[in-house]
Amino acid sequence: MLPAGGIFTGSDAVRFMEMGASGVQVATRFTVTRECGLPDDVKQEYFKANEDDIEVNTISPTGYPMRMLKSSPCIGDGIRPNCEACGYLLDANGKCAYITAYNRELAAHPGEKRISVKDKTCLCTQMRNFDIWTCGQLAWRLKDTSVRRSDGSFQLLSAAHVFEDYQYSTEGQLRLPEAEVATA
Numbered sequence: 058m059l060p061a062g063g064i065f066t067g068s069d070a071v072r073f074m075e076m077g078a079s080g081v082q083v084a085t086r087f088t089v090t091r092e093c094g095l096p097d098d099v100k101q102e103y104f105k106a107n108e109d110d111i112e113v114n115t116i117s118p119t120g121y122p123m124r125m126l127k128s129s130p131c132i133g134d135g136i137r138p139n140c141e142a143c144g145y146l147l148d149a150n151g152k153c154a155y156i157t158a159y160n161r162e163l164a165a166h167p168g169e170k171r172i173s174v175k176d177k178t179c180l181c182t183q184m185r186n187f188d189i190w191t192c193g194q195l196a197w198r199l200k201d202t203s204v205r206r207s208d209g210s211f212q213l214l215s216a217a218h219v220f221e222d223y224q225y226s227t228e229g230q231l232r233l234p235e236a237e238v239a240t241a
């Protein structure tokens with residue numbers, strides 16, 4: 058058994074291991090580590106998120122629900138489908154639910170420079186541009202896993218720090234870093 062979802066501390070992990078899990082799967086805590094490829098300003102959006110800043114929606118053209126920050130730039134964006142460059146999601150007939158939605162909006166708003174597509178998103182391009190800010194249900198706990206610097210931003214930890222925290226933290230405690238002096 059490999060549990061996943063909302064495992065934010067070593068103590069959370071130990072609880073599952075004691076129930077017989079062979080390991081745990083963790084995602085969200087690593088999205089805000091230094092090594093994660095997300096732009097740093099996006100990592101700060103993850104840290105700042107509160108419970109009501111997170112939603113599960115159905116804008117993925119695949120039909121699967123996705124959980125993301127409501128501030129994700131992809132939501133309601135009407136970017137032109139970029140299938141020449143990516144097109145990973147095109148079916149055998151060259152179709153994608155986003156293209157259908159985009160063409161519908163284009164026809165409904167002829168001549169408009171920037172249309173908005175609310176029900177679907179261009180997963181290929183928006184993912185590549187880091188504009189889909191997917192997260193776990195408990196992403197709002199991230200702010201308690203780091204320290205806030207004097208400029209209001211959160212300190213990024215190394216993946217090794219987070220990993221050791223999972224290995225050695227007890228009783229729900231996190232091994233918080235020393236606050237760095239914020240540089241302009």
Ligand SMILES: Cc1cc2nc3c(=O)[nH]c(=O)nc-3n(C[C@H](O)[C@H](O)[C@H](O)COP(=O)(O)O)c2cc1C
Nearest residue numbers: 061062063064082083084085086088191192193194
């Ligand atoms: C940014 C991000 C990327 C993810 N990528 C994968 C993936 O490639 N494969 C997978 O099986 N699950 C992936 N997941 C899903 C997580 O493994 C799964 O949601 C798990 O519940 C993580 O919970 P947590 O984010 O609360 O730790 C991803 C989740 C996030 C937030």
